[in-house]
Amino acid sequence: AQSVTQLDSQVPVFEEAPVELRCNYSSSVSVYLFWYVQYPNQGLQLLLKYLSGSTLVESINGFEAEFNKSQTSFHLRKPSVHISDTAEYFCAVSEIIQGAQKLVFGQGTRLTINP
Amino acid sequence: DTAVSQTPKYLVTQMGNDKSIKCEQNLGHDTMYWYKQDSKKFLKIMFSYNNKELIINETVPNRFSPKSPDKAHLNLHINSLELGDSAVYFCASSQGTGPRGAQHFGDGTRLSIL
Numbered sequence: 570a571q572s573v574t575q576l577d578s579q580v581p582v583f584e585e586a587p588v589e590l591r592c593n594y595s596s597s598v599s600v601y602l603f604w605y606v607q608y609p610n611q612g613l614q615l616l617l618k619y620l621s622g623s624t625l626v627e628s629i630n631g632f633e634a635e636f637n638k639s640q641t642s643f644h645l646r647k648p649s650v651h652i653s654d655t656a657e658y659f660c661a662v663s664e665i666i667q668g669a670q671k672l673v674f675g676q677g678t679r680l681t682i683n684p
Numbered sequence: 685d686t687a688v689s690q691t692p693k694y695l696v697t698q699m700g701n702d703k704s705i706k707c708e709q710n711l712g713h714d715t716m717y718w719y720k721q722d723s724k725k726f727l728k729i730m731f732s733y734n735n736k737e738l739i740i741n742e743t744v745p746n747r748f749s750p751k752s753p754d755k756a757h758l759n760l761h762i763n764s765l766e767l768g769d770s771a772v773y774f775c776a777s778s779q780g781t782g783p784r785g786a787q788h789f790g791d792g793t794r795l796s797i798l
Contacts, residue, residue, distance in 0.1 A: 601783035612688070612774055612789030613727075620783060657725060663783040669715075669739040670781050674727040 571596045571664045575675035583683050584652055590645040590678045592634075592660030601663035602643040603672065604634055608656045616658070619643065630654075655682045687711050688790040690775050696796045697765060704761045705793045707775030715739075716758035717776040717787065718750060727774070733758055734781050762795075770797045 576591040594602065601620050605613040617628040624636040634645045643660060660675040688709045697703055709716065717740075718730040732740035733752040747763045758775060772792040778785035 605789075610791070612776075612791045613787075614789070615786045618783075618786065659727065665782070666740060669732055669734065670778070670783055670785070670787075671729050671732070671740055672787065673729075677725045677727075 571598075571662045571673050573660050573662050573673055573675035575658075575660055575678050577678050578676065579679045579681065581681045581683060582650055585649045587648050588646065588650050588654075588680065590658050590660075590680065592643045592645065592675060594641055594643060594660075594662045596641075596662055596664075598665075600636070600638075602634075602636060603661040603663065604628075604632070604643070604645050605659045605661060605674075606656045607659065607677075613659060616645075650680070650682050652682050652684065654680060656680060688775055688777055688788050690773075690790040690793050692793060693791065694794050694796075696798065698798050699765055699767060701765050702761070702763045703765060703795070704759055705773055705775075705795075707758045707760070707790060709756055709775075709777040709788070711777055711779075711788060713777040713779045713785075713788070714755050715778045715781050715785065716752065716755075717778075718758065718760050719774040719776065719789075721772040721774060721792070723771070731758075731760075732781075739781065765795075765797050767797050770795060 574593045603618045604616040619636045627633045661672045664671045715734045717732045731750045736752045775790040776787040778787045
């Protein structure tokens with residue numbers, strides 16, 4: 570079975586500072602990795618995903634993540650955060666069961682941006 | 685237009701009651717899911733349907749019964765509610781069953797059992 574570990578439950582940073590949210594996975598098969606963001610009282614929104622190809626993937630709002638197979642990691646980074654980035658971030662790995670996709674989520678990391 | 689909509693948004697009820705949560709998606713997707721998010725924000729899949737057929741059924745008590753009348757709807761009925769059922773339930777949908785189909789989530793239904 571696949572699993573995801575998000576090493577930090579909370580990450581406080583100051584506005585305009587860089588941030589890294591860590592994610593490690595365990596998988597014995599092809600790896601498909603995702604980062605989702607959850608704003609307060611809302612559902613999850615896909616931020617970015619790695620399926621194949623370039624190991625560096627980017628989102629439209631300045632986040633990027635790098636798939637590192639040797640370290641089994643998929644850390645999320647942003648060079649300069651804004652107050653509006655305050656949210657819960659979930660890393661997930663896709664597991665295929667009988668042809669069906671099942672997302673296995675990490676425990677989440679609460680990103681808090683201080684002015 | 686809301687892509688994945690759930691009703692109700694909040695549900696407060698007594699232990700032992702039976703309740704339903706409805707989900708509808710207008711994205712034309714063929715696969716729908718139910719997830720449970722507990723008080724520690726941990727998210728776990730419960731069920732998945734593809735073209736109205738159940739394809740994923742995690743270890744969920746049989747008090748939970750999903751129903752998919754058509755591809756655009758996936759409802760969740762819960763019998764004999766227990767305190768441990770208190771959580772936020774999310775519906776999601778995707779096109780296809782593989783990882784290339786991104787899952788789109790509703791805003792959740794917060795279920796509180798008194």
